[in-house]
Amino acid sequence: MKPLTILSYVLLSSLPTSLAHPGMGETMNQVKRAALASRAEAKQLIGDLKTLKDAQLTSIGKDIKAILLGTKGAESNTIDTSIPPGTVDSAACKADLCCVWKWISYEMTAKFNGTSGRCTKFARGAVRLGFHDAAVWTNTSTSGGADGSILLTNEIDRVDNDGLEAVADVFKAWYNKYNKYGVSMADLIQFGANVATVVCPLGPRIRSFVGRKDNAKAGPTGLLPGVDDSADKLIKLFQLKTIDAHDLVALVGAHTTSQQHFVDTTRDGDPQDSTPGIWDVAFYGQTTGSPPPRVLKFASDIVLSKDSRTKGEWQQFIGGQAHWNEDYAKAYTRLSLLGVNNINDLQECTKVLPPARTSFTSQDQVVLDMWLQGQFDQLNNLVDDAIMLSGVITNPGKKREE
Ligand code: HEM
Ligand SMILES: *[C@@H]1O[C@H](CO)[C@@H](O)[C@H](O)[C@H]1NC(C)=O
Numbered sequence: 001m002k003p004l005t006i007l008s009y010v011l012l013s014s015l016p017t018s019l020a021h022p023g024m025g026e027t028m029n030q031v032k033r034a035a036l037a038s039r040a041e042a043k044q045l046i047g048d049l050k051t052l053k054d055a056q057l058t059s060i061g062k063d064i065k066a067i068l069l070g071t072k073g074a075e076s077n078t079i080d081t082s083i084p085p086g087t088v089d090s091a092a093c094k095a096d097l098c099c100v101w102k103w104i105s106y107e108m109t110a111k112f113n114g115t116s117g118r119c120t121k122f123a124r125g126a127v128r129l130g131f132h133d134a135a136v137w138t139n140t141s142t143s144g145g146a147d148g149s150i151l152l153t154n155e156i157d158r159v160d161n162d163g164l165e166a167v168a169d170v171f172k173a174w175y176n177k178y179n180k181y182g183v184s185m186a187d188l189i190q191f192g193a194n195v196a197t198v199v200c201p202l203g204p205r206i207r208s209f210v211g212r213k214d215n216a217k218a219g220p221t222g223l224l225p226g227v228d229d230s231a232d233k234l235i236k237l238f239q240l241k242t243i244d245a246h247d248l249v250a251l252v253g254a255h256t257t258s259q260q261h262f263v264d265t266t267r268d269g270d271p272q273d274s275t276p277g278i279w280d281v282a283f284y285g286q287t288t289g290s291p292p293p294r295v296l297k298f299a300s301d302i303v304l305s306k307d308s309r310t311k312g313e314w315q316q317f318i319g320g321q322a323h324w325n326e327d328y329a330k331a332y333t334r335l336s337l338l339g340v341n342n343i344n345d346l347q348e349c350t351k352v353l354p355p356a357r358t359s360f361t362s363q364d365q366v367v368l369d370m371w372l373q374g375q376f377d378q379l380n381n382l383v384d385d386a387i388m389l390s391g392v393i394t395n396p397g398k399k400r401e402e
């Protein structure tokens with residue numbers, strides 16, 4: 001990492017307070033302005049925000065613009081814990097934009113929250129589904145992006161999407177149930193990714209916008225990354241999506257929750273760090289280190305952890321949970337809006353997301369440790385379902401804080 005990049009990050013995160021600091025002098029202010037400018041320049045605008053003038057922006061349009069430029073965070077704890085005003089069919093519910101989303105949030109949370117306290121394979125699938133719908137887009141595409149096409153066409157059958165079949169069926173059923181209340185597939189998929197992320201212990205609570213338009217035309221092929229791609233190819237591919245190397249490093253951290261099926265079919269269910277189903281930063285350190293034998297590192301993650309353009313940020317995230325959550329939330333917000341050309345007209349339903357879970361106690365660590373060492377080959381539901389562990393734990397007194 002170039003020193004200036006670290007400096008810009010630190011400065012930008014502390015800008016309002018440090019600007020007010022009297023003893024810093026003109027030189028520091030100049031450095032800060034330069035850092036702000038260089039970082040803002042590096043971040044590109046997308047969709048209608050590229051052409052709209054500030055005076056034309058709605059308050060949500062302004063917020064999203066600031067998130068995209070990196071000057072505003074994308075996490076929020078705004079929560080409405082009241083029960084919805086009525087069933088999804090009631091007039092009271094229909095009169096409230098976020099009511100249907102609250103019912104959807106309940107239904108998604110039930111599917112994504114495992115009895116082990118971790119997020120389930122459906123949650124992990126939902127995050128990947130959100131990525132695979134949105135990322136079929138480049139800065140020269142006239143359609144595609146977060147448009148629901150992955151499930152409204154046969155895109156889902158492409159080899160890129162191997163492993164997403166089960167979660168695809170769940171989302172199609174939700175769409176069939178909720179589309180008549182005005183819910184688009186594009187929104188359902190991106191809202192689902194955000195619910196899944198926050199249901200995973202330690203995951204960020206990402207601001208959630210609705211109003212995307214669906215597109216029943218399949219996007220172009222060849223725009224999703226390959227696990228054997230070089231760092232250079234990956235960085236360039238994401239640059240074409242307006243996602244810079246820094247944001248790419250933040251986004252691949254989603255592999256913290258992952259359990260692969262197709263990279264090595266003889267190791268179905270093997271995780272990408274020792275804490276699958278938990279949104280922690282163990283993934284970053286273990287990709288560059290020596291994790292337990294059950295952990296399968298993706299070649300793509302290894303090359304990104306070593307490339308000069310991405311290595312510095314990778315190192316920053318090791319042990320930097322709050323930093324990573326903040327950067328992931330911003331980067332995912334961008335990803336979730338690729339190809340969306342009515343950003344200024346979106347509305348917000350963040351308040352119906354479940355609360356963030358800022359700590360996790362692993363009740364089944366004894367068994368998990370045995371699994372990580374290579375035992376219990378076929379117990380792929382182990383990390384999801386505490387029920388799988390009944391009668392297996394021999395030393396339930398041993399617990400470990402994650
Ligand atoms: C360098 C770019 C990336 C590559 C090469 C890549 C590749 C992969 C591969 C090969 C799998 C395993 C699929 C399987 O065998 O079942 C996977 C899983 C996953 N990916 Fe990525 N990925 C990338 C970026 C991302 C991004 C940007 C996100 C989300 C923001 C993401 C989220 C996930 C999740 C959540 C899983 C786990 C799915 C599950 O457990 O079922 N990936 N990825
Ligand atoms: C998910 O499950 C855990 C433990 O089983 C519980 O503590 C948590 O409150 C649940 N989350 C939600 C949003 O219901």
Ligand SMILES: *[C@@H]1O[C@H](CO)[C@@H](O)[C@H](O)[C@H]1NC(C)=O
Nearest residue numbers: 138139140236239240241242
């Ligand atoms: C698209 O992105 C690439 C890589 O950042 C850039 O070189 C190119 O100028 C961009 N094109 C447009 C139309 O924005």
